[in-house]
Amino acid sequence: MKYIVIGLGNFGSTLSTRLTAIGHEVFGVDNSLEIVEQLKNKVTHTICLDSSKPGALNSLPIQEADQIIVAIGEDVGASILTTALLKQHNAKSIISRAINPLHQTVLESIGIETIFNPEKIAAEQFAKQLELSGVLESFDLSDHCSILEIEVPKRYLGRTADNIDFFSTYGLKLIAVKRYETKKNIIGMMSKFASVNMNLDPEHEFDESDILVMMGNIKDFQKMIGSDL
Structure with a gap:
């Protein structure tokens, strides 16, 4: 399967490397060039861009991706903007991370059905x-x-x-x-x-x-x- 993981912090990087290790094609996306460079040999594809800016997502294979995971952590604004832009691109399946109840409510209000909190699960x-x-x-x-x-x-x-x-x-x-x-x-x-x-x-x-x-x-x-x- 083809995945796009946006946000390569502790959770996103672990998810990306694990999905790659078990044989999936993964596009790991982050706005930090340092993080992207660190993961370039562990993830199928790594891309440095600011996913919250209009037009930035045009370089990603959004229509071909089976699932897109928005794993952005502390920057709630970037998470919401990225998710909204993915909705505009008519992504097949969007899974978004929420770090608090208000964040989850906003994601639900823009039509995201699959929302997760990795800290709570862990x-x-x-x-x-x-x-x-x-x-x-x-x-x-x-x-x-x-x-x-x-x-x-x-x-x-x-x-x-x-x-x-x-x-x-x-x-x-x-x-x-x-x-x-x-x-x-x-x-x-x-x-x-x-x-x-x-x-x-x-x-x-x-x-x-x-x-x-x-x-x-x-x-x-x-x-x-x-x-x-």
């Missing part, structure tokens, strides 16, 4: 990692149901999949087992790639390289993890 995930030892990633399906990526509890290392019934014991559903391997990406850089096994062999023996992808209630995760503490 804080919620970090709180879950602090609460539950071994949690690597989390996604909430509802107030009572989450999908977590979690390290294999120590007491299950060396045991086979058919020897453990997570659902009967804890009410947790094992969806898949994930592992990472390092190999070259599309631009020749060494990156980590995940392999996900959703059809687990009953004879699969869990080891420390396995990451369990599980679904259930946080209280049930606490019961399973707490047994190892």
